[in-house]
Amino acid sequence: MPNMKKEKTPMPVQEPAVRARNFKEVALGYTKEDAMEEAARCLNCKNPFCMTGCPVKVHIPDFLQEVAKGDFDKAYEVLSLSTSLPAVCGRVCPQESQCEKECIRGKKGESVGIGRVERFVADYHNEHGTAKPQKAESNGHRVAIVGSGPAGLTCAGDLAKAGFEVTIFEALHTPGGVLTYGIPEFRLPKSIVAKEIENLKELGVKIETDVIIGKTVMVDDLQKEFGFEAVFIGSGAGLPNFMNLPGENLNGVLSANEFLTRNNLMKAYLPGAKTPIPKAKNAVIVGGGNVAMDAARTALRLGADSVKIVYRRTREDLPARLEEIEHAMEEGIEFLFLTNPVEIIGYSNPEDRRDPKNGSVIGMKCVKMEQGEPDASGRRRPVPIEGSEFVIDCDLVVMSIGTSPNPLILSTTPGLEATRKGGIAVDENGKSSQDGIYAGGDAVTGAATVILAMGAGKTAAKAIQEKILG
Numbered sequence: 001m002p003n004m005k006k007e008k009t010p011m012p013v014q015e016p017a018v019r020a021r022n023f024k025e026v027a028l029g030y031t032k033e034d035a036m037e038e039a040a041r042c043l044n045c046k047n048p049f050c051m052t053g054c055p056v057k058v059h060i061p062d063f064l065q066e067v068a069k070g071d072f073d074k075a076y077e078v079l080s081l082s083t084s085l086p087a088v089c090g091r092v093c094p095q096e097s098q099c100e101k102e103c104i105r106g107k108k109g110e111s112v113g114i115g116r117v118e119r120f121v122a123d124y125h126n127e128h129g130t131a132k133p134q135k136a137e138s139n140g141h142r143v144a145i146v147g148s149g150p151a152g153l154t155c156a157g158d159l160a161k162a163g164f165e166v167t168i169f170e171a172l173h174t175p176g177g178v179l180t181y182g183i184p185e186f187r188l189p190k191s192i193v194a195k196e197i198e199n200l201k202e203l204g205v206k207i208e209t210d211v212i213i214g215k216t217v218m219v220d221d222l223q224k225e226f227g228f229e230a231v232f233i234g235s236g237a238g239l240p241n242f243m244n245l246p247g248e249n250l251n252g253v254l255s256a257n258e259f260l261t262r263n264n265l266m267k268a269y270l271p272g273a274k275t276p277i278p279k280a281k282n283a284v285i286v287g288g289g290n291v292a293m294d295a296a297r298t299a300l301r302l303g304a305d306s307v308k309i310v311y312r313r314t315r316e317d318l319p320a321r322l323e324e325i326e327h328a329m330e331e332g333i334e335f336l337f338l339t340n341p342v343e344i345i346g347y348s349n350p351e352d353r354r355d356p357k358n359g360s361v362i363g364m365k366c367v368k369m370e371q372g373e374p375d376a377s378g379r380r381r382p383v384p385i386e387g388s389e390f391v392i393d394c395d396l397v398v399m400s401i402g403t404s405p406n407p408l409i410l411s412t413t414p415g416l417e418a419t420r421k422g423g424i425a426v427d428e429n430g431k432s433s434q435d436g437i438y439a440g441g442d443a444v445t446g447a448a449t450v451i452l453a454m455g456a457g458k459t460a461a462k463a464i465q466e467k468i469l470g
Contacts, residue, residue: 003040006109011116016330020300023185023269026327027091032070035120039067041105041112049102050114055455056089056154058082060099060114067117076125079118080133084157084200085150085454087126087192090119092183093451094321126195133202139163141468144228146213146409149177150450151234151441153200154457155464160203162465167228169211174265177236178442179450181265182257184294186301187324190264214408219416223436230436230464233424234457237403237442243286247344248399252278252361256287256295256400263298280396282306284364286341287400288313291447293324295398296333307333308392312340312369312382338369338382342389344397363391403447413437421446430460438464 012028013019019026030038042064050060059078066075079086095101095115103111141164145152148170156166174180176193201207211217213235222228240255242248259277262268268277283299285292288311300307309328311318314337318325329335345363368388371380405423410416417425417433423446424439426432432439440456442448 002043003037005041008041008110008113008116009034009038011113016327016332019186020297020331021303023301025189026186029123030116030120032072032120032124035067035072035117036070038113039064039117042068043104045104049104050099050112053098053100053102054082055098055451056082056458058089058099058118063121064112064114064117067121072121072124073129075121076129079121083454084154085196086118087122087196088150088179088188089451089454090115090117090122091188091192094449096322098451123192126192133199135202135204136161136163138165138204139469141165142167142228143464143468144169144222144226144231145234146219146231147171147177147234147236147441147443148175148197148207149234149236149441149453150179151236151443151453151457151460152177152232153197154454155232155234155438155440155461156205156457157200157203158458158461159464160200160205162461162469164465164468165204165206167206167208169213169217169222170207170209171212171235172265173209175207175209177234181261182291182294184260184264184298186297187294212408214412219409219413219437229468230438232430232457232460232464233409233432233437233439233443234441234453235406235409235443237423237445237447238406239404239422240399241402241404242399243341243401245341245344247346247361250344250346250361252280252346252395253344253397253399254278256285256291256398257403259295259398260291260298263302269302277302278396280304280394282392282394283308283396283398284392284394285309285398285400287311287402288318288320289400289402289447290320290324292398292400293320293328295400297328297331299396299398300331300333304396308336308394309333310336310339310341310364310366310392312338313379314338314371317379336366336392338371339366340369340382340384341366345391361395361397363393364397365389365391403442405443405446409443419444428459429463430456431463436467 063075063078100111145168240257262277266275285296343365367384369382372383375381423444430438438460441453
C-alpha cells in the first residue's frame with residue numbers, strides 16, 4: 001500500500017548558524033529508511049505526469065517503486081537508462097518546477113520528494129556499488145564534445161553507451177563546467193562531480209583539459225584534421241553581464257562568475273590558496289537567481305559580517321529555487337526587494353601607482369522601486385521612486401545579473417549562425433547551420449538550469465546517432 005502521508009519525509013540539514021560558517025554540504029541526505037518511506041508515497045500512476053516534467057525523461061515511478069522495495073541497485077539501473085548524472089540532478093535540479101510540479105500527490109499535499117530519493121539512490125550506488133559501468137563495443141565512429149558541463153557530459157554519456165568513441169575538450173584544468181566552477185561545495189560537493197565523471201570515463205569517454213576550442217584548436221580542425229564525424233558544442237554561458245554603472249570598474253566589484261570560480265574551482269577559501277578572493281566585512285550581491293544565492297552564501301562563509309541581496313523586483317518574482325531562498329534567509333542574509341543600484345561609490349588610494357581612477361568600494365547608491373505596468377513577460381515592470389536614493393555601506397559588490405554564451409566559437413567558426421541573444425542557432429534536434437556541428441545548453445540558450453542543459457545534450461546525442469548510423 002502507498003504511504004499516504006501528505007508531507008514529504010523531512011530532509012536532515014545542518015543547523016543554519018553552523019553551516020553559515022563552513023563549506024560542508026547543507027542537506028545531509030536520506031537514510032535507507034527515509035528513502036523507502038518517501039518512495040512509497042508514489043502512487044505509480046498509469047499516466048505518470050511527473051515524467052512529462054522531466055527534461056531527460058527519467059522513468060520516475062519505476063525507480064521509486066524499486067526504492068520502496070529496498071532494491072537500490074535496481075533503482076540505480078533504472079535511473080541510468082535516462083541520466084548520466086543522477087547524484088548531480090538529485091541535488092541541483094529545480095524539481096519543484098518540473099517533475100514534482102506535475103506529481104499528482106501535490107494536488108492534496110506535498111508532491112513526492114523525487115529529487116531527494118534520486119540523490120539517495122546515486123549516493124548509495126557511489127558508496128556501495130561494486131559493478132563498474134560496462135563499456136559498449138565500439139561502432140567505429142568518433143564524436144568530439146566541446147565543454148565538459150552538464151550538456152557535454154550528458155551528450156558524451158549517451159553516445160558512449162551507443163558505442164561511439166567520444167572525446168571531450170575542456171578549456172579549464174578540471175572537468176565539470178558549471179558543476180565544478182559555478183555551484184558551491186555546500187550545494188554540490190566536488191567529489192560527487194568527480195565520481196560522476198569517473199563513471200563516464202569507465203564508459204570509454206576521453207577528456208582533454210586545457211584545450212580552448214576556438215583558440216588553440218578550431219572547430220573546423222576537429223572535423224578536417226582530427227577526423228571527428230560530428231562535433232557537439234556545450235561551451236556554456238561564461239560571459240558575465242554588467243549594468244554599466246558608474247564605479248563598476250572599482251576594485252572590489254566582481255562578476256558572480258569570477259567570484260564563484262575563484263572559490264569553487266581554485267579553492268580560494270582554503271588557507272594558502274594561490275588565487276586571491278575578497279573576504280569582505282559587508283558584501284552586496286546584485287540579482288535574484290540561484291547564482292546570486294550561491295554568491296551571497298559563499299560571501300557569508302568567507303567571513304562577511306553582513307551580506308545583502310539587492311533585487312529590483314518583489315520576493316514573489318525571485319527566480320531562484322525556493323529552497324535556496326529559504327536557506328539564505330535562515331542563514332541571516334538580508335534581502336532588499338524593490339531596490340536597484342545606480343552607482344558604486346569608491347575612493348582612490350593615493351599610494352596606488354597604477355591608474356589613479358582605481359579605488360576600493362565603500363558603498364553602493366541605490367534607489368527604491370515600485371511596481372509599474374506589466375512588461376512583455378507579464379510581470380509588472382519596476383520603476384524608480386523619485387527622491388528615494390540611499391547608500392549601502394559595503395566593501396564587496398558581486399554582480400549576478402546573468403551571463404551570455406561565450407562568443408569565442410561563434411567568432412572563429414565560419415558559417416555558424418547566431419541567435420538574437422548571442423547563442424549558437426540550432427534546430428529542435430540541436431543541429432546548427434554547419435553540417436556535422438551540434439550545440440546545446442547554455443551555449444544556445446544563455447544561462448539556464450543544469451537539467452535543461454542535460455536535456456539538450458540528450459537530444460543532440462540522439463540526432464548525432466541518427467545522422468551517423470542512419
